[in-house]
Amino acid sequence: MSARPNTAVDTTVSTPLAVLGRDVTVPLVTGGEVTYAALDYAASAPALQRVWDDVAAYAPYYGSVHRGAGYLSQLSTDLFENSRRTVAEFLDCREGDQLVFTRSTTDSLNLLAAALPAGCQVFVFETEHHASLLPWRDAEVTYLNAPRTPAEAVTTLERALADRDPYGPALVCVTGASNVTGELWPVRELAAAAHAHGARIVLDAAQLAPHHPLSVRELDVDWVAFSGHKLYAPFGSGVLAGRADWLQDADPYLAGGGASRKVARRADGGVEVEWHSTAARHEAGSPNVIGVYAIASACKALTEAGFDELVAREQRLVGVVRAGLAEVPEVKVLSLFGDDAPRVGVISFVVEGWNSSHFAAALSAEYGIGVRDGLFCAHPLVRTLLGSDPQDPGECGAPESEPGERSLNAIRVSFGAGTPEEHVERFVRAVKELVAQGARWNYRTEDGRCVPDTASA
Ligand SMILES: Cc1ncc(COP(=O)(O)O)c(C=O)c1O
Incomplete structure (x- = not known):
């Protein structure tokens, strides 16, 4: 764990993309109001704004x-299916891939877990977000120890796969960018290792897709999952795309309407x-056309703004x-792979002498800054990085000690x-x-x- 960056800081940060809430002001406990700094992306x-405008124009x-x-x-159906094509293009899917609209990354990975072939073995690093760690309850799961370098991640996986039954189906689940450290995982190399051992791989891109262009084809992953609400499209839809x-x-x-092509009573009284056999198979019920259109709109907006330029800008903020x-x-910044690891705009840290919940509450109440404190639904990883007991399940997001x-x-x-730029500077x-x-409170x-005590300053 270290907070020493090794890159010189470029202070010229260009204009951000327009988002809703940029003019919202919030009260400070110490008096007055300030523009809210949303730093919990x-x-x-x-x-x-573009997503909001597109949704409003369609509504x-x-x-x-x-x-x-x-x-x-007819118009809504066209919009829905065109959105599927737009998102598939954004992800650079292969010919023949299916793109299923879901509610979220969690939903996408649970869908895939429910679709595993019989006897499928699953390999997942203990460092994953719970959405990637937990859905595989019905499979034989091997939890891999936290690697300390990207190369170690690959060798750890290779070793585990070498021991498996080479004839049975297997799936590796890996995150693209950690929701705790922001560090990028060696997805292409892990995909190559999986395939070399006859396994498949699903990429949890919940934190990668909003921060980085990604190509299913180039990374050679079998599936990718992400959520609309982390990609500037908070209308309740997610994506699972791949084989x-x-x-x-x-x-x-x-089971229900939309997933079924034909339903008939049988002579024996059953149904x-x-x-x-298409994506509709897993999209039963009335689809969330607004949520789906919002994702497609966000994909277009990021592409048209120049995703590479957005990445460069975000790196300057990092x-x-x-x-x-x-x-x-x-301050101790949490890191698995060290200072040189490429990372997105997600940084976790602890402050010596401070309870994190207390610190986060003070950032909010005294500076109008919204961050998150807790274990970030990645308990084993955060506990490993903090050096606390990885077996202790804890509460997701709950403070564990009193202020101080x-x-x-x-x-x-x-x-x-x-x-x-002002938000990160503040x-x-x-x-x-x-x-x-x-x-001050x-x-x-x-x-x-942890909340400000309104009775006393
Ligand atoms: C890496 C990662 N995977 C999966 C998820 C789950 O996403 P959702 O809550 O949208 O299902 C998150 C959410 O924070 C995440 O950060």
Whole structure:
């Protein structure tokens, strides 16, 4: 763990993409108001203005998808299916890949878990977000120890795969960018290792897709999953895209209308169902056309803005934050792969002498900065990085000690294409002030959250 960045900081940060909420002001406990600095993109990013405008322009034309004869139903169905093509293009999917719209990354990975062939072995690093760690309950799962370098990740996987039954199906699940450290994982190399051992691989791109262009074809992953709400499209949709065969062969994720092609009563009194073999097989019920259109709109917006330029801009913000934190000896940045690892705008840290929940509460109440504190639904990873007991399950996001006590949690700051430079500068200044001068207000724990004590300053 170290906070020393090795890159010079470029202070010229160009204009952010327009997002909703950029003019929202929030009250400070110390008096007055300030523009809210949303620095919790890794949880949910604000909606792009473009996404909001596209959704608003479509809303009067909203109609049922795949079922109505009317004009607006036809229009909505076209919009839904065109959105599928737009997102597939954004992900650079292969010919023959299927793209299923889901509710979220969690939903996508649970869908894939439900579609595993019989006897499938699953390999997953203990460092994963719970959405990648937990859905494989019905499979034989091998949990791989946290690697300390990207190369070690590959050798750890290779070793585990070498021991497996080479004739049975196997799946590796790996994250593209950590929701704790922001570090990029060696996805292409892990995919090559998986394939060399006859296994398949699914990429959890919840934190990668919003921060980095990604190509299913180039990374050679079998599936990719991500969420709309982390990609500036918070309307309740997600994506699972990739190989069609396991999805086509599996029982529908949800049984119902839309997934079924033909349903008839049998002579014995039962019901005979012919299920769709396309993505519709796993999209039973009325689809969330607004959520799906919002994702497609976000994909277009990022592409048209120049995703590479957005990445370069975000990297400059990463440099500003890491350089600022490095100037505070009490701050320890959490890292698995070290300072040189490429990373996205997600940085977790602890502050010596501070409970993380207390620190995060002070950032909010005294500076109008929204970050997250806790274990970030990646308990084993955060506990490994903090050096605390990895067996202790803890609560997701709950503070574990009173303000002032040593923290077993961390603080996470995260940002992206909509983040103004002022927000990260204010964050760095706030960290320095809090560490040097302490909080200006008293805090107490209420319902598991650290909150300003309104009775006392
Ligand atoms: C790496 C990673 N995977 C999966 C998820 C789950 O995403 P969702 O809550 O949208 O299902 C998250 C959410 O924070 C995440 O960071």
